[in-house]
Amino acid sequence: MKKSKRKYFQQQLSKLTAGQKRLLYKRAANIRKAAQVNAKNKRRAGRKEFKSMRSYDDTLNFQKPDRLDAVTIDDWALKVIEEEGINSLIEADSQLTDQHEYTDSRKGIVVFVEAGGCEVQSERENFFCLIGPEISMNQKSEIAVGDCVEFAFARDGTAVVQSVMPRKSRLSRPDPLKPGIERVIAANVDVAVVVASIKRPEIRPSLIDRYIIASERGGVKPVICVNKIDLIDKKGRGGELSVLEPYRQLGMEIVETSADERVGIDELKSLLADKMCVFVGHSGTGKTSLLNCILPDIKARVGSVHDTTGLGRHTTTNSCLYTAECGISVIDTPGIREFGIWKIEPEDLKWFFEEFNEYAEQCRFSNCSHTHEPGCRVKEALEEGRITRQRYESYLRILESIQEEGGY
Numbered sequence: 001m002k003k004s005k006r007k008y009f010q011q012q013l014s015k016l017t018a019g020q021k022r023l024l025y026k027r028a029a030n031i032r033k034a035a036q037v038n039a040k041n042k043r044r045a046g047r048k049e050f051k052s053m054r055s056y057d058d059t060l061n062f063q064k065p066d067r068l069d070a071v072t073i074d075d076w077a078l079k080v081i082e083e084e085g086i087n088s089l090i091e092a093d094s095q096l097t098d099q100h101e102y103t104d105s106r107k108g109i110v111v112f113v114e115a116g117g118c119e120v121q122s123e124r125e126n127f128f129c130l131i132g133p134e135i136s137m138n139q140k141s142e143i144a145v146g147d148c149v150e151f152a153f154a155r156d157g158t159a160v161v162q163s164v165m166p167r168k169s170r171l172s173r174p175d176p177l178k179p180g181i182e183r184v185i186a187a188n189v190d191v192a193v194v195v196a197s198i199k200r201p202e203i204r205p206s207l208i209d210r211y212i213i214a215s216e217r218g219g220v221k222p223v224i225c226v227n228k229i230d231l232i233d234k235k236g237r238g239g240e241l242s243v244l245e246p247y248r249q250l251g252m253e254i255v256e257t258s259a260d261e262r263v264g265i266d267e268l269k270s271l272l273a274d275k276m277c278v279f280v281g282h283s284g285t286g287k288t289s290l291l292n293c294i295l296p297d298i299k300a301r302v303g304s305v306h307d308t309t310g311l312g313r314h315t316t317t318n319s320c321l322y323t324a325e326c327g328i329s330v331i332d333t334p335g336i337r338e339f340g341i342w343k344i345e346p347e348d349l350k351w352f353f354e355e356f357n358e359y360a361e362q363c364r365f366s367n368c369s370h371t372h373e374p375g376c377r378v379k380e381a382l383e384e385g386r387i388t389r390q391r392y393e394s395y396l397r398i399l400e401s402i403q404e405e406g407g408y
Contacts, residue, residue: 025408027084030138036180101160102152110147110187111321118143118161120151121321125306129159140175144184145319146276146329169219171278174340177306182342185319186278186331191271192220195281195290197228201241204282210339211280212252213352213398217344223253223271227286230258237336246388250354259289269294274327278319283335291332295324307355348403353395355387369395 013021109120129151134143143149148165167187175181186192192215193226196203208224215222224247232240244254253271257264270292279287292298323329350356350370356378360368364375370392381387 005078006074009074009081012081013089017197024077025073027080028073031065031080032073032076033180045396061174064267102154102160105150105152105162107148107150110143110145110149112318113145114318118149120161121323122151125140127159128378129161132159135161135164138181141172141182144170144187145321146187146189146278169282171214171218171220172342173214174342176338178330178338185280185333188276189220189278189331190275191277192221192222193225193268193277193279195225195227195271195279195285195287197231197282197285198226198240199228200220201282201284205243205246205390206397207282207339207392208247209394210341210398213344214339214341214351217341223255225255225257225268225290227257227259227290228261229256230261237343241339243390246355246391249388257290259286259293262293263294269326269328270326272330276329276331277335278331280333281335282336285335287335288332291322291330295322295330296326297324298322331405341398341402344402347400349395349399349402355391356395359387369399395400 003216016024041384064395108127109122110118110331111121111126112119117128117130119361120127120356129149131143141165144163147167149161150163150165151159151161153159169187169189170184171186171192172182172184173187175183192214193209194208194211196208203226214224224244226241226244229237239257249253255264255268257268259265272294281287319333321329321331347367347369350360356370359377359381360370362377363373364372365373368376368378369379370376378387378392382389
């Protein structure tokens with residue numbers, strides 16, 4: 001920072017209270033993070049045109065992350081002052097001060113989240129709450145459906161979330177638009193029901209594996225639900241469902257269902273009784289249809305599958321928590337076609353493939369990746385048929401994707 005600008009910056013800082021300074025530096029830190037992610041995306045895009053909203057890194061004419069890192073937090077704070085003005089900080093701090101004059105503090109569970117606000121259920125009543133700036137800066141990771149929160153009412157009657165309680169579990173992924181940001185899909189869940197369909201769309205074991213890894217890392221028990229089994233002939237069902245055999249060998253719970261014919265619904269309900277659950281999976285697998293079978297009173301909107309491609313259409317656009325008197329609570333989530341794994345290093349991935357562990361201890365090298373090393377007992381077990389090729393190839397694909405991204 002040049003001397004003239006530093007002097008101006010110090011003069012402006014002297015006008016701020018301690019609370020206003022904290023607000024300034026929080027904004028500066030958030031802008032710096034956004035600029036770093038933006039620069040990373042630009043680098044990945046290469047020569048392709050990278051379209052985005054006007055950002056501070058464009059204003060400062062920075063192109064590379066190393067140049068961004070070289071800029072001090074004071075520089076970013078100065079930029080906030082120049083762009084937003086000193087009065088905006090004073091006014092924002094004043095609003096925060098007013099908001100802290102709360103009454104009737106309550107606790108509840110988040111049932112729906114949107115930009116800047118969320119719906120909270122408390123004592124069988126729902127309230128729309130604003131999300132305070134400290135939480136909203138990192139909203140996708142700081143607050144999610146299933147979170148237990150404390151909220152209160154400001155003087156004008158507006159409900160405001162004050163704090164988020166510690167989570168006992170989470171299911172998350174990297175934000176697809178900002179890979180450096182964690183997106184929490186659901187919080188405080190006991191079971192993740194990975195819904196796949198045997199046809200339309202075809203079952204994808206590698207996607208199931210990704211959900212299993214994300215669930216186990218987040219302290220959530222995964223259950224596989226294979227829907228639309230009415231689309232296959234009963235005589236040939238064993239062959240069609242052989243793709244599930246590796247998971248049966250691991251002792252995972254698997255439920256075969258048909259939402260249209262209400263097959264397997266009672267079994268699924270018994271697995272979910274008295275639990276907080278989240279339904280996840282590929283678009284078009286029938287998550288919402290299953291939800292309507294389990295909780296018929298909610299009448300959630302369902303969609304169709306594209307006739308030509310066989311791919312699902314998105315009907316659930318935001319995660320939402322549904323509860324019933326039977327003791328089942330289900331978070332329905334939007335269907336996806338790709339699922340990244342948050343914050344996992346390549347060398348740690350192998351430990352999430354449980355069937356490798358017995359043989360990994362016998363590998364020649366203790367840090368064996370089970371890909372190219374000589375004396376790899378895991379690869380030998382693969383050739384002997386003790387490890388399924390389906391799971392091993394899934395491991396290789398996930399490992400490659402993590403290495404390409406430099407670790408999520």
